[in-house]
Amino acid sequence: MTVQRPRGTRDFLPEETEKRGRAKLAMQDVLECWGYQEVATPTFEHLELFTIKSGASVVEEIYSFTDKGGRALALRPELTAPVMRMYVSEMQNSSKPQRLWYYGNCFRYERPQRGRFREFWQMGAELIGAAKPDSEAEAIALADQMLKSVGVSGDIHVGYLGLIRSILGRIEAEHRPSVMRMIDKKERNALAALLDEIGQSHLGLIELIDLKGQPALDKAAEIVQELKGKPEETSASGAVLAGEPAAAGAAVGRGSARQGRAVGAELRLDEFQETVDLLNAYGVKFTIDFEIVRGLEYYSGTVFEIYAEGLGAQRQICGGGTYELASLFGGKETSSTGFGLGFDRIMEIVQMEGARTSPVFLAFTPDVKLQAARIAGMLRKSVPLVMDVMGRSLGAQLKAAAGAGAQFVVIVGKDELDAGMLTLRDMVGGGQESLALAEIEARLKTHFQGK
RNA sequence: GCCGGGAUAGGGUAGUGGUUAUCCUGAGGGACUGUGGAUCCCUCGAGCUGGGUUCGAAUCCCGGUCCCGGCCCCA
Numbered sequence: 001m002t003v004q005r006p007r008g009t010r011d012f013l014p015e016e017t018e019k020r021g022r023a024k025l026a027m028q029d030v031l032e033c034w035g036y037q038e039v040a041t042p043t044f045e046h047l048e049l050f051t052i053k054s055g056a057s058v059v060e061e062i063y064s065f066t067d068k069g070g071r072a073l074a075l076r077p078e079l080t081a082p083v084m085r086m087y088v089s090e091m092q093n094s095s096k097p098q099r100l101w102y103y104g105n106c107f108r109y110e111r112p113q114r115g116r117f118r119e120f121w122q123m124g125a126e127l128i129g130a131a132k133p134d135s136e137a138e139a140i141a142l143a144d145q146m147l148k149s150v151g152v153s154g155d156i157h158v159g160y161l162g163l164i165r166s167i168l169g170r171i172e173a174e175h176r177p178s179v180m181r182m183i184d185k186k187e188r189n190a191l192a193a194l195l196d197e198i199g200q201s202h203l204g205l206i207e208l209i210d211l212k213g214q215p216a217l218d219k220a221a222e223i224v225q226e227l228k229g230k231p232e233e234t235s236a237s238g239a240v241l242a243g244e245p246a247a248a249g250a251a252v253g254r255g256s257a258r259q260g261r262a263v264g265a266e267l268r269l270d271e272f273q274e275t276v277d278l279l280n281a282y283g284v285k286f287t288i289d290f291e292i293v294r295g296l297e298y299y300s301g302t303v304f305e306i307y308a309e310g311l312g313a314q315r316q317i318c319g320g321g322t323y324e325l326a327s328l329f330g331g332k333e334t335s336s337t338g339f340g341l342g343f344d345r346i347m348e349i350v351q352m353e354g355a356r357t358s359p360v361f362l363a364f365t366p367d368v369k370l371q372a373a374r375i376a377g378m379l380r381k382s383v384p385l386v387m388d389v390m391g392r393s394l395g396a397q398l399k400a401a402a403g404a405g406a407q408f409v410v411i412v413g414k415d416e417l418d419a420g421m422l423t424l425r426d427m428v429g430g431g432q433e434s435l436a437l438a439e440i441e442a443r444l445k446t447h448f449q450g451k
Numbered sequence: 452g453c454c455g456g457g458a459u460a461g462g463g464u465a466g467u468g469g470u471u472a473u474c475c476u477g478a479g480g481g482a483c484u485g486u487g488g489a490u491c492c493c494u495c496g497a498g499c500u501g502g503g504u505u506c507g508a509a510u511c512c513c514g515g516u517c518c519c520g521g522c523c524c525c526a
Contacts, residue, residue, distance in 0.1 A: 004499080004517055050526080058526055078526050106526095111452080114520065296526065313521065340526085365485060394485050402487040413485055427487070 008118025151351030
């Protein structure tokens with residue numbers, strides 16, 4: 001038996017690779033239309049880059065290793081952190097905002113299943129240095145456009161952490177991580193029980209996350225009115241909306257992933273309302289959904305996720321929001337909005353017409369091989385072209401061209417050379433003509449234009 | 452980490468303990484020495500891996516690897 005692929009990795013044959021390339025290009029066109037510039041970062045980074053911002057369960061899934069110099073390194077499990085590291089170390093003095101996009105393979109040590117691999121590709125954008133409704137709406141509209149460009153439609157759910165964290169401010173700090181996790185996990189019964197237990201069921205949290213769309217926004221406004229009328233639970237102003245202060249080494253339990261390092265989020269429902277209005281102006285169809293909290297502490301404002309049908313259990317194809325990561329990596333505080341698209345999942349449901357075109361085949365008789373090679377060289381300046389390398393007879397060459405789906409074959413033989421002409425055969429129509437090289441070149445060039 | 456289903460030529464498959472492992476497709480060559488996809492002929496090519504049971508294993512049992520679906524998790 002031959003050597004197998006490592007678990008969770010894939011080979012992409014020509015057809016699939018071509019399809020992926022076209023989908024990437026379509027989404028790339030959208031990004032560039034919106035003025036985003038491509039960046040690239042290393043495939044591996046210092047392990048620390050990813051452990052700083054992540055909880056224990058996430059860290060377990062990182063492909064990490066020690067290099068020959070004893071450094072703790074990791075294959076990148078995602079691309080936002082590397083891009084922000086790059087920004088902090090090399091782009092902090094650049095003009096704002098920075099519109100960046102990226103595409104690259106990432107690695108996670110997970111159990112493979114449909115839509116989940118150990119090597120997978122992410123495509124995404126970061127709008128750095130701005131976190132106002134304007135940039136949030138831009139990011140979501142951009143993601144929407146990218147998906148549309150490859151014929152994918154998804155349900156966009158938009159939430160607002162400013163509100164959720166403010167509500168959490170009314171709850172004793174020790175309970176905040178649990179509450180957050182239960183919202184994220186949709187553990188509604190456990191959440192209700194906990195809120196009852198700590199006497200906070202009056203906050204309206206469950207009603208809020210159960211509502212979707214405009215009613216949710218109305219409920220949010222109602223809650224904000226109530227919140228403004230009451231003092232907050234604790235007075236440590238910096239941490240009040242942020243969950244617990246960082247407990248170094250506290251670790252243990254899944255809850256720990258969501259403790260500490262939380263970013264304070266102002267309660268500005270008016271801003272969220274503006275994001276909503278802008279999204280409507282952009283013509284984006286979405287659902288307001290305060291249940292979207294995206295687990296991580298560094299998200300601060302609007303957050304969103306996009307789900308698609310036809311993907312089995314792994315339905316989420318996009319996630320993003322406004323976050324504060326630059327300061328976490330030692331830079332100045334810089335709010336940004338970004339998102340990542342799960343390229344592999346999108347590839348499972350892309351709707352694009354196939355556009356594979358076979359190269360032109362140059363068929364020749366063995367006695368004129370040298371002249372044929374020269375002609376091939378000239379034609380290749382204008383069109384993709386292949387010539388036989390199997391020592392086949394002319395008939396077999398035509399057979400091979402037909403089998404490969406070639407539309408045109410240029411035939412070179414002694415008769416053609418004597419006449420100073422070449423034969424251009426249309427394999428689909430069946431006809432052929434005797435033409436000068438320049439004429440053939442012109443016709444083929446026209447045929448391949450726009451392909 | 453957990454549960455279930457799988458793995459036979461390049462691709463798709465048949466075969467439930469016993470000759471030379473079935474069929475389709477594919478690839479290469481030829482019939483056809485300058486004109487293609489048909490047809491015919493020839494050729495190439497396989498039981499994931501390691502152990503066990505057995506006179507004998509693709510077939511039964513165990514471990515591993517990988518694949519598919521789901522759980523957990525999901526930056």
